[in-house]
Amino acid sequence: MSEDTRLKYGRAAEAIAIPLMAVLVSMVLFGGFVAAVGVDPIELYQLMYRGAFGTWFSWQNTLQRAAPLLLVALCTALPAQLGMVVIGAEGALVLGGLAAMAAGLPLAGAGAPVIVTQVVMAAAGMLAGGLWIGATGALRHRRGVSETISSLLMVYIAVAILNHMVEGPMRDPASLNKPSTPAIGEAYMIGDIPGMDVHWGFVLGVVFCIAAYVLMFHTTFGFAARMVGGNVRAGRAAGLPVGRLVVLVTMLGGAAAGLAGMIEVSAVHGRANATLAAGYGFTGILVAFLARQNPLAVIPVAILMGGIGASGGLLQRRLDLPDATVMVLQGILFVVLLASETLYGRLRLPVFSLKALLPTASGKA
């Protein structure tokens, strides 16, 4: 085996083995936690499996929940290629949903064709999300403001804007104790994939992840972005438009999250209200990190996280556990996963001698 193929396989083996190990360690830790509060971990994991992937019904539920996660994770994964940590996808999702309603309601009211309305809504959602997160990229580049903190602060601002709009200017007078915008109407909603209880948003999410992967790993644009991510100074020296790349990539990420918001309002809720801020944006950060910021790996990880989320209801009913149980599992998983980052390039996998690969595999420290 040549040194090159060894390197390739060694890295691939690592990229699969380390997250798997992290997942196993987290499962043991979480099992210990639930055992400490008096729940049988084996029974819990069996229930989780059943609630997530055990039946066709639960599979559909899982995919339904994975749909927004696919898109929202891109909001973290794409800027990460540039070395940025964006954690404000929730804000882009919320505003994307709101903008989609703002654009779609007048069209639906005027009786516009369904497909036109949906395309305009998607465009509005992507534009709103793109501008929102793109702003954090611009602030980072122009003023050196940390995109991590600015994007997170903007989540709270976005939620306030949503509340303001659904309580005031966009409120449907008929929505009494749960203020909402008017409903878009069944005819204008995104339907299900034929033969399934899963809406088209899932397909859209998968397509976006694949497109993002191709863009980042098989185009010059993506190569330039990743080069800047590796070393900004080298990127500048090579004449790359660093500022434009930063703004464009953050905009793309935000547009994906904005589209997730559009899908939530037009496939799930039918209207915009406070339930839009359901925490998908924050789970998306975890998905992106678990996928090691690779848009293609986002697909299976989002399905896994969607499954964990989908099983939450069953855990509540059967084991009488609080709804935060899923959050605890996610938190443990996230912490263990980040700690496992330290193993990359140091793990001695039995098949390959990684010692020879050390200098290259350690990458950017």
Add this chain to the structure above:
Amino acid sequence: MEDAALGWWGVPLAVIAGAIRISTPFLFVSLGECLTEKSGRINLGLEGTLVMGAMGGYGTAYLTGSPWAGVLVAGFLGMVFGLLHATICALPKVNDIAVGIALMLLGTGLAFFLGKPFIQPTAPHLPAVDFGFWSDVPQIRSALQINVLFVIGALLAVAMLWGFRSTRAGLIVRMVGDSADAARAMGYAPDRVRMWSTMAGGFLAGVGGSFLSLYYPGSWNEGLSSGQGITAVALVIFARWNPLYCFYASLLFGGASALGPALQAVGVTQGYYLFNAAPYALTLLIMVLASSSRRKLAGAPGELSVTR
């Protein structure tokens, strides 16, 4: 109604009262984060620590009947989270910002999980000192009902300023934060200094959380903290890593948070939710104005990842 007696004068008064009341958690988290960041590490997980402290403090106060035991337990819970953050970040190639986000999620999740039984019962509150005894106006009296923790926080800010400037420990923390290599050359272990700084920072954030549940708003529920912890982290940058400025900034943020409810009390209900966003918008605005892409922020620790 009594509010009407003061009319519009009630607004600035309510803002001042709110500034004092609401600023305390901001103050404690930002002082804790200031210490952590001075040592060269950023802990975004303090939001989770705050929520955890609020839950643990409330639960302890309810079970033991002593609010001060609650404050102490909240602080220790915060210390445990600080230790966790420090231990994981000391591993090579681990990103401290990401670990912070993870701990934010874990802390919030654990607090919601373990805090379920404490949503209904009432725990004893922290006492307040009545500085408004000289006045007959009820609003002034209630505005000057100042909690002891606020006073402790204010004194702590001054003490920390002095500590960073003139004590050996303060100098070591600053040196580790500015250049780990220099500290290593002098024979100090940066990771150990950061561990103590992060633990102390976590302790303070936990105490800040206990104020939320034990004084104002004064009960435990899942909507208790809406980003105060993270706002406080941003606040440290705005305060240029100066503990005394952290104190002023916390007052400013407390005031901004009180503006919406104060205006609502005099009948201005338009844009109530937008006023809720005031502290976050203010933080963002100030960060934009205070930063520059060309030079480093004055006072920024050299090893800090958010300013590099």
